Every structure is written in C-alpha cells, then in structure tokens.
Amino acid sequence: MALQESTSLLLSDELRSLARRLDNAGHGEKGALMQAFEQYSGWSRQRIYRELKNIGWTNERKRRSDAGTTRQDEGVLTELAATLRCGFRKNGKATMETPNARSLLASNGRQFNVSNSSINRLLRKQQFNLASQRQASPHVNLRSLHPNHVHMVDPSLCLLFYTPDGKQHMIRDDEAYKNKPEFLERVGELKCWRYVLVDHYSNTVIVRYYQSKGETQTNLYDFLLYCWNQIAGRPFHGMPKLLVWDKGSANTASAIKNALKALQIEAYEHQAGNPRAKGAVEEANNRVEKLFESRLLYEPVPSIDALNNAVDAWCNAYNADRIPEYDARLRRRGMPQPLARFEIWQRIRVEQLRILPELDVCRYLLSAEPKPRKVRPNLSITFAHPIAKRSLEYDLRALDGVYPKLEVMVSPLVMDGSHQVFVQVADYKGDVTEHLVEPVPFDEMGMRLDSPVWGEKFDRMPDTPVEQAGKTADRAAYPGLSDEDISKAKSKRTAPFGGLDAHSHLGDVYLPEYMNRPGTELDVPHRARVEIKPLSHIQACRALVGKLGRSLSAEENAWIRETFPEGVPEEELSNLALGLAQPRESQRPGLAVVK
Structure with missing residues (x-):
C-alpha cells in the first residue's frame, strides 16, 4: 500500500511538472512533451489529458470565432430529422438512418454541406436524433379522491386454455407469437380471457376469467356486475363514478355505454397507445400473471369455473395481505406506511358507496336502448320504467323545443331506486339536448298532484315552439299591439301591417301587345236547342x-x-x-x- 501511495504521489508531481512545461511551451512543442510523457507513464494521450484535467490544468486554446455555427441549412436538417422520425416504429426499430435519409433528400434537391458525422452531431445537439425521440414523453400523475371514485378495467388474453376433456394447457412462447398466429386461430373459442379491475384509490384488484373467442361486451358487462355486486367474504363492492378503459370494440359498443349511463357511471376512454393512462390496471395484470397464474403450473385446475374459484381466493388473500411469507401491502411514495388494500378500501364513507341495483334490472339495461316516444297534447309522455315495473307519466312542459307529436328518445335511470328517465330532444339542426325528468305524482284517484285546484287558480300551458313562432309572426303583422289587442284586431278583421297595396297596383301593370291568334270554328251538327220556360x-x-x-x-x-x-x-x-x-x-x- 505504501509503494502504491508513493507511486501515485510521484506521478502527481510529474503531472504538475508536465502542466507547467505545457503552459510555457512554444508553438509546436506541446506534442513532443505529450509523446515523451506517454513513453514515461505508459498512458494513452486521452488519459494524460484526463489526469491533467483532474489536477486543474486546462488547455487554454483560443476559441474559434465561428464556434457553434454550421454551414448546414437548418431547414434541410429539420427535413432530415423528419425523415428519420417517419421511419421510427413503435417497437423502437429505426428503418431509416442518416446516410439513407441524406441520399433520399439529396435526390430530391436538398443540399448537404457537412459530413454524416457532423449531421449526427447537429441532430444530437438539437434533440432530433433517434435516441432522444425514443425517450418517453413526460406525464402527470393523477389522483383519485376516495375508494370507488375511479375504477380501471382491462381484458387480456391468457397463455392458457382448457379443452372439453377438462385438461389445462399452457401456451409456450414458441407456439404462439406474432409470426405464428395460426396457433391461436386453432385454439378458437377455447381461448381464456383474463378481466382485471382495479380501484385506483385503494389499488384493490378483482380478477375473473372467461372462455371466449374474443372480447365481448357481454363478458365485460358480466365482469363489471360481478365486481360491483356484494359477494360473500369480499368487502369490496359498489359502483364507481368514473370507469377508465381502452378503446376496444366491446367497450365502445352503444349497449354497454347506455347501461353505464343509466347507472350514472361516466366512461372514460384513454388515448390509444398510451398505456400509462391506466398504469394501475396494467401493473395489476402483470402481478396476476406472476403471482397467481405462475402457481397453476404446480397445481392445475380442470375448468374455467375452478379457475375462477381459485383466483377469487387469491384476490381475497392478496388484497387482505394474507398470502403466506409475501408482503402484498400497497406502497406509494409519500405514504407514511404500507397498508393492505382491503384496509384502505374500508375507509369509504356512506355517501361514497353507491350500491348496485338488482342484477335483473342491470341485465335489462344492456339490451335497453333509448326508445322513441311521441309527445302528447298535454306535453307529456309515458314510459315503462324497469324499477317501477309499470308505465309512468313524465311531464315535458319545462323542456325547450317540445311540442305535441314531437318524437323524443327515452331511456331509464335506475340509481337509488329512482324512477327518473333521460329524455333526448333534437332541434331542427339535429343537435340533441338531454334532460333528466322526474315522473308525475298522482293521488289515489289518479289526478295529478301538481294540477291547479278548481276555484283556487287556473294555469295555462306554456307556449310551445309552434305557438311561439305563431305569436312572433302575429306581432310582425300587427306591430305595437299586445297579444290581447292582436286577438281583437284579428276578430275585427283589421288589415295586417296597417293595410297593404294587395291588388290595386295590378291595374298599372304593363302588359305587352298580343297578336290575335286565328282559330277554327267548331262545326257541331244537330246543335241542341235550349228552350227557356217563360215566367208565369x-x-x-x-x-x-x-x-x-x-x-x-x-x-x-x-x-x-x-x-x-x-x-x-x-x-x-x-x-x-x-x-x-x-x-x-x-x-x-x-x-x-x-x-
């Protein structure tokens, strides 16, 4: 150790001596000094410069006056960067490189004044190079306010399937990948789909498997009802305010959207190609595959039903942090201490827990599209509400643009035992306005409770759009008069607009001179003679x-x-x-x- 320290001190002294000689060297002498020190120390010239820099020496070479500038046109450089970017695939592979892009643009009239290495250096400096473009875009972390505020759902194809004889098969990577899709086609309807739901606040994970050829809205809706329904032994239940999913065809189908709307759940489709928008459920899929499905190799199950029973037990153990010798608690940066997922979900308050209606009503919603109804003369409609299980009357007088015989679209709302309906009204432009309408209350004799009582007051219907248009026209015909005076004037047949020249001007109309046209007299033989009887x-x-x-x-x-x-x-x-x-x-x- 002492020998190494003395050697290091000796080289440090020699480096300082070399630094002094370099500072005093004349033009053309520095190269000889560097070469002599290379032979003495056995170091490369790059290392010598690096060690000199470590002891504080710098080469005080005069900076060029054109440093930082380039002869290459910026516009052409930007076009070359765009050409490289167009050849960049989502999997990270670059199909266009600088020499090829330069050749392509030069063949189309672009001029390059520097070498390819200089072009690459300029691209790196301006963040145009492919390495910079491969970097992920910055993102913002979103938060939820309470349990059941936001749920995220995502289906994935599993690498296992079950044959009718009750055997479990694991799909190997060499059997099915992007260049061998025919294997999955042979599996067909035996495919096993994993549906995962995550509560964003507590990170509670719910999993269920379905055997199907592909994603279907029926399977998705059945899975959501399973997650939101009360299940014995599982504390997690209730509907969210916001459901986040991808743009899959099963998700965007109108039937499931109408059902969620009736349950007052807002569906949010994240941007395509942006998995971080639902990173919690993506990570949950990964955990299910690694922590649960990996166990199936050692203890296979014979069917989808058995698989669902097994995954139910795993989910309860995982969310409660009861997997032996495994810490499944939720950890987040900023949390004082890790907590079990069910423990976090139990913090939900009464007003935040939205109970799912009866399953029969929920299943009805999947097939119940908005139904057309014609507005009656008293500006009301009737609709058979699934909760009430009978036809109810709904008053539309307060809605804009409603008039008798207008066709509106009606769909039920089934939250909290409500009998409300959504009413869609389209104007003459085709723009649709949606309203939430309460049913009309009746007494035991079938009379509306909001009707005026005889001898107390009398109400009239508000003007419909047709009546409003008619009154506007009448006011134009009788300017300055009230609606009552207009009615009197029309009864007296008072001339509109104070009187107009309606026909007298026709006497002054210039008529051209017409030629008399010769005709042929009709020869009627045996003309009938009409005898007129004389008066008495x-x-x-x-x-x-x-x-x-x-x-x-x-x-x-x-x-x-x-x-x-x-x-x-x-x-x-x-x-x-x-x-x-x-x-x-x-x-x-x-x-x-x-x-």
Whole structure:
C-alpha cells in the first residue's frame, strides 16, 4: 500500500511538472512533451489529458470565432430529422438512418454541406436524433379522491386454455407469437380471457376469467356486475363514478355505454397507445400473471369455473395481505406506511358507496336502448320504467323545443331506486339536448298532484315552439299591439301591417301587345236547342214590381195577361219595365210592348 501511495504521489508531481512545461511551451512543442510523457507513464494521450484535467490544468486554446455555427441549412436538417422520425416504429426499430435519409433528400434537391458525422452531431445537439425521440414523453400523475371514485378495467388474453376433456394447457412462447398466429386461430373459442379491475384509490384488484373467442361486451358487462355486486367474504363492492378503459370494440359498443349511463357511471376512454393512462390496471395484470397464474403450473385446475374459484381466493388473500411469507401491502411514495388494500378500501364513507341495483334490472339495461316516444297534447309522455315495473307519466312542459307529436328518445335511470328517465330532444339542426325528468305524482284517484285546484287558480300551458313562432309572426303583422289587442284586431278583421297595396297596383301593370291568334270554328251538327220556360204571370208581375219600385194597376196587370197569354219571356222583362215606367199621361191608349 505504501509503494502504491508513493507511486501515485510521484506521478502527481510529474503531472504538475508536465502542466507547467505545457503552459510555457512554444508553438509546436506541446506534442513532443505529450509523446515523451506517454513513453514515461505508459498512458494513452486521452488519459494524460484526463489526469491533467483532474489536477486543474486546462488547455487554454483560443476559441474559434465561428464556434457553434454550421454551414448546414437548418431547414434541410429539420427535413432530415423528419425523415428519420417517419421511419421510427413503435417497437423502437429505426428503418431509416442518416446516410439513407441524406441520399433520399439529396435526390430530391436538398443540399448537404457537412459530413454524416457532423449531421449526427447537429441532430444530437438539437434533440432530433433517434435516441432522444425514443425517450418517453413526460406525464402527470393523477389522483383519485376516495375508494370507488375511479375504477380501471382491462381484458387480456391468457397463455392458457382448457379443452372439453377438462385438461389445462399452457401456451409456450414458441407456439404462439406474432409470426405464428395460426396457433391461436386453432385454439378458437377455447381461448381464456383474463378481466382485471382495479380501484385506483385503494389499488384493490378483482380478477375473473372467461372462455371466449374474443372480447365481448357481454363478458365485460358480466365482469363489471360481478365486481360491483356484494359477494360473500369480499368487502369490496359498489359502483364507481368514473370507469377508465381502452378503446376496444366491446367497450365502445352503444349497449354497454347506455347501461353505464343509466347507472350514472361516466366512461372514460384513454388515448390509444398510451398505456400509462391506466398504469394501475396494467401493473395489476402483470402481478396476476406472476403471482397467481405462475402457481397453476404446480397445481392445475380442470375448468374455467375452478379457475375462477381459485383466483377469487387469491384476490381475497392478496388484497387482505394474507398470502403466506409475501408482503402484498400497497406502497406509494409519500405514504407514511404500507397498508393492505382491503384496509384502505374500508375507509369509504356512506355517501361514497353507491350500491348496485338488482342484477335483473342491470341485465335489462344492456339490451335497453333509448326508445322513441311521441309527445302528447298535454306535453307529456309515458314510459315503462324497469324499477317501477309499470308505465309512468313524465311531464315535458319545462323542456325547450317540445311540442305535441314531437318524437323524443327515452331511456331509464335506475340509481337509488329512482324512477327518473333521460329524455333526448333534437332541434331542427339535429343537435340533441338531454334532460333528466322526474315522473308525475298522482293521488289515489289518479289526478295529478301538481294540477291547479278548481276555484283556487287556473294555469295555462306554456307556449310551445309552434305557438311561439305563431305569436312572433302575429306581432310582425300587427306591430305595437299586445297579444290581447292582436286577438281583437284579428276578430275585427283589421288589415295586417296597417293595410297593404294587395291588388290595386295590378291595374298599372304593363302588359305587352298580343297578336290575335286565328282559330277554327267548331262545326257541331244537330246543335241542341235550349228552350227557356217563360215566367208565369205572377212571377212576371213580382219581377216588374221589383224593377219599378211600385205595384201594378189592374189595367196594367190585365194588359200583361192579354199580351202574353202563355207567360212572359224573361228577356222581355226589361222592355216591359221601361214601357211601364213612362208617365201615365204620356202613355198612349192601349199599351204596347217596347221593342
């Protein structure tokens, strides 16, 4: 040890001596000094510079005036970085490298003024290189407020399946991987799917297995009901406020979304390709595979039912921290001490524990899509609610855009024994507004409790959109008048708009001069003659009295009967009236018909 210390001190002295000689060396002398010390110490030149730096010596070489600049165009460099990025796969493999990208861009008119190594150095400096692009994006940790606030669910295909003869088979990696998908196709409907749910606050894990060819919304919904229902021996139950899942086809199906909506559970689909958004359930899948499924090699089970019984026992032991010689408590940075998952979940308060309705009602919701209903004249609808198990009436008077015979879409809400429904109203643009509506209360005689009582008050229906549009038009036709005055004006047939030139202007319309068009006279043989029956003497006298404004004398009456013994032709009435209207003194003796 003493020999090593003396040798180290000797080299330190020699390094300090070399540093002084380098500082005093002239132009071209430093290389010879470095070469001599290499032979003396047996070190490489890089190590000598490193050791000199450790004792505080620096090469005070003058910095170039163009240091930090480059001849390479920044725009072309950015395009090259984009070309490299386009060839970067999600699995981390780079299919495009700098020489190939440079050749591609140069063939398309881009100019490069530096070497490939200089390009790579510039890419590293500006964080354009592939190593920088491979780094994960920064993320924000989200928190939940209490147990059952947020649940996360994720299905995964297991590496085991069961044949009809009750044998368990483990799939080896060399049997099924991305280049040999035909093996999984042969397994078909024997595939075993693992469904995992995690409570984000307590990190409680619930697992169940299903035998199916693929993910289905029926299996997913059955698993959720299993997790949220009360199971003997398991404290965890109740529905969350928010359910986080991926964008799988089973999840995004409208049926399961409608069911969750009726249970007042908000579904959140995390961004595709972002597994950290539900990292808790991803980690839970990994723990189930390592801590439970690894045990099946040593103690196989004969069926899916037996597998579910086994995983139920494991989940209860894991969440309660009762697995022998294994610490399953939850640890988080910032927690004072680790705790069992069930112990954390037991902190849930009464108002936070939302009990699942009856399973029959919940299963009905999966097949119950919104149903159309027509608004009745009293602005109400009827709907058979699954909780009430009978048809109830719902008043829509307070909803905007509702009028008689309008078709609305209705779906039930089944939380807390409520008989409420969701009513979707679409406007003329097709935009849909959703409302939560209570059922109408009735007394024992079937009369609405919110109806006005005779002799106390009278209410009228609010104006529907049709009535509102009509009143707007009436106010435009009778400006400045109230609705009551408008009604009176319409009763009196007062001219709208204060009177308009509706037809008198047609007399001043310019008409073009039209040519007379020659026609062909219709030759009708054996034309029918219409004979008009003459008026009787009494009918003729009555008509003449009306024209003359006086009664006829006996002489005039006798003369008419004598002159027209068969009756008076209707066309002779005007001539008779003209003759009888002359003064009596100017009349000639013996009246005659004026022709």
